Amino acid sequence: MSAPLLELQSVQKYFPVSTGTLLRRKLGWVKAVDGVDFAVWPGETLGLIGESGCGKTTTSKLILLQETPTGGAIRFGGEDISKLQNQELMRYRREVQVVFQDPYSSLSPRMRVGDIVAEPLEIHTNLSREALHERVAEVLELVGLQPEVARLFPHEFSGGQRQRIAIARALATHTRLIVLDEPVSALDVSIRAQIMNQLEHLQQTLGVSYLFIGHDLATVAHISHRIAVMYLGQIVELADSLELCTKPLHPYTQALFTAALPSHPDQRHEKVTISGEVPSALDPPSGCRFHPRCPHAMPQCARDPPVSKEAAPQHAVACHLY
């Protein structure tokens, strides 16, 4: 059995909040990520779903080493990434890349596409100019663009094409894991499907893993093998994609599903079961963080934080109902 490519173990990220200009009293901590565990296996797509404030952006920043965890560990290929230095750090940077949401600001406006795609190669390898050209051409074709576009500038491309360029760049150095942060949310509907199909095809061809972060349930469920649902800095449910869609166990996941838009007018179903809004991460509710909004809250829920259990095979939930 192969080992997971990326592993998060009890990862925490707290941001200090202070007030006052001179004295800077500490008000408390924003517990953006508070005890997150999941793993991404080689060749699979793990979907990370949650609403604003759930901590998915902070999680991706932790994985990309833009922030360091306050607690817990992130392991890549078994090694703690916060302890990586020099050579190993460069290797991590080579094998883990990211594609951001906004295609219009993720490409350097004054660089040619070929140079943009080649940049990771330039940083990490000593390839000759011809070898670079070749690899760039190879990778551009992989994402469905013609190699001749390498000499053009980003502003000559549409949003969907720019995302392809961003994906090409992310693949240039034989990447093993790509963090995709809402990669299709800013694209037109018809282009979204193109990019999604392309991503799936790339995964089948290259065996690269994806961490697919999104807020649209249907999109994430479609491309992911497994899905992790986040709420206020914690993972409340983690299961196989189809299993989650047919049998969501956690009340928050269930609320997400009822809130999701139907794909057919005949599906205009139940009323939304969730009320209120996401509380602040500065002062999260005691016990189970979801209990104030949960239709099934029990007295226990306000006292004890639930622990993630396997309620069904390969289906973990953090809820006192199980």
Added chain:
Amino acid sequence: MVSTIEETRASPVPLVTRELANVPGRWTSLARQLPVLPLAILIPFILLALFADWIAPYDPTEPIPGAKIFEPPFWMQGGSAHALLGTDFQARDLLSRLIFGARVSLIVGVTGTIVAGSIGTALGILSGYLGGWVDQVIMRVTDAWLALPALVFAIFLATMVGPSMWNIVLILGLVYWTRYARVIRGEVLSLREREFVKLAEIAGGSRARVIFRHILPNVLNSTMVLASLTIGVVIIAEASLSFLGVGVPPPEPAWGSMLADGRSMLMVGDWWLTVFPGLGILLVVLATQLLGDWLRVRLDPQLRNM
């Protein structure tokens, strides 16, 4: 008007416009959009400065043989065709001095701006991108520098190092870099958060790489706009220094010193000694300011639609 951009490119990637305000034909609309007035003023002056040796009728530092001092321009009584715009207190041809003076003003203006721009942009980038104590130090230095009265400081430096054209260039560069530093720092602060910069950092790019490949090319626009606006200021500063006698030393003609020389004769009615160099300064500075304004609108996509 048919778009010719797609015809000139053989690439199969079609142009998809995000905003509809796109340029149709490449050359025709460029011509249509050039800033006519500033260029109409600047190009002749630049040509004069470049070809001064061939265009100027006389050596500007030598008196015209056989001419009288303070001769008026040729269309006035007492003037003659051999000194079209008159002569100065040493019977030197005013026209030639004006032409060579253009050279001094433009050279000092341009190179002084380049020096100021280079220092200021470099400091602005370092300050904005590296942050922390580097930022603090540079910003405090900038603040202190700004507190100095520019011209007085320039005079001080000039008297210390002694006047010569290149010293003046250096001095002006050292005096005027601060406005660059501030503006560029601001731009870099916002650029730093842009995704393509973060991507370069995530990919493992060193700070030097990020600065030179991603930050610098994207602040060049602002640098150019600032530069065109600064040239005017530097030219006036040089003229002021020359006027006060600490600029480009005689007998090299500079518009500022020509103003100083002619000042006393203004009361007597010999207006040409001051009006012509003054007009020169006015026109060149005006043209550079207009050019800078045009550049600002052209290069800054946000301001373009205003």
Added chain:
Amino acid sequence: MAALLRVSHLQTYYSSFGGARVVKAVDGVSFTLGEGETIGLVGESGCGKTTTCLSIVGLLPSAARVVGGSIAFAGEEITTKRPREMRRIRGRQIAMILQDPMASLNPLFSIYTQVAEPAYYHQAIRGRPLRQRVQELLRSVRIPSPAVRMREYPHQMSGGMRQRVVGAIAMAGGPKLIIADEPTTNLDVTIQAQYLEVLKDIQQESGVALIFVTHNLGIVAKMCDKMAVMYAGKIVEQGSVRDLFRSPRHPYTRALLGSMPKLGSKDPLYAIPGHPPNLAQLPSGCAFHPRCPHTMPQCVSQEPEDRYIGANWTAKCWLTDQQAQEEYVSAIA
């Protein structure tokens, strides 16, 4: 029943470079909306749906002009109205909800001031009746403790609440028609769901008609009775939401529906090849033909006209002719 809004052959063009370049943002759009009905205007960026709405409320940018067709609201032609008359209609009879609530709300004024404004100007309510009206409106958009919250300012509220306040402002003038342009794009999934329910409730209580502009077919499936699919400035198919979802006739409609991921299904998505057209350089004939899987020679040379598929169901496609023929042939066989 007389239609509340009747748009006929509307043409709105943008001109730039002194008329040298014309973009036909809306080119022959026709639809009707009855009282209390909801229509979804669906399409991708650049298809003309926002321009259509701006034409209806008379808020086109200076480079755009209605060059043809008519818009009749409550029986009156509004394309020929003067700005002063349009100002009386806007807010009072037709209201608009935009995408970004923070841009729609003035950060300097309290919620009360902003919600009260349309009622103040259009219905001339003052004093205590005005305060009561504001509270009523806030209650109708499910804002808890309206009397307290109306004293607050936009920055003190969350995104979902702000969007609901925008809804309250829209309702304040007592309009007959509300145009909502992608109102939920920036909202979280659960907040979006709550907001759409609020809109539905408002509609049922007050009988206001709704134009929902969106690129999200899920919203249309949930909220609308009718839908019009736009492409390159034209409506390529319109009809009841049920009809179009069940058996879409236009290839673009079919493609849009096929490209939507459906919960619980891993079927491959249908990806429309190519990309949305450049409105300044439209393809000949049918604008969709470069991306259509069923292109026929006729599609390249001739622009299709509206064909009736059923009652209140039209599609602009040469295929429908074939299909209609085949149905006819098989029906009589």
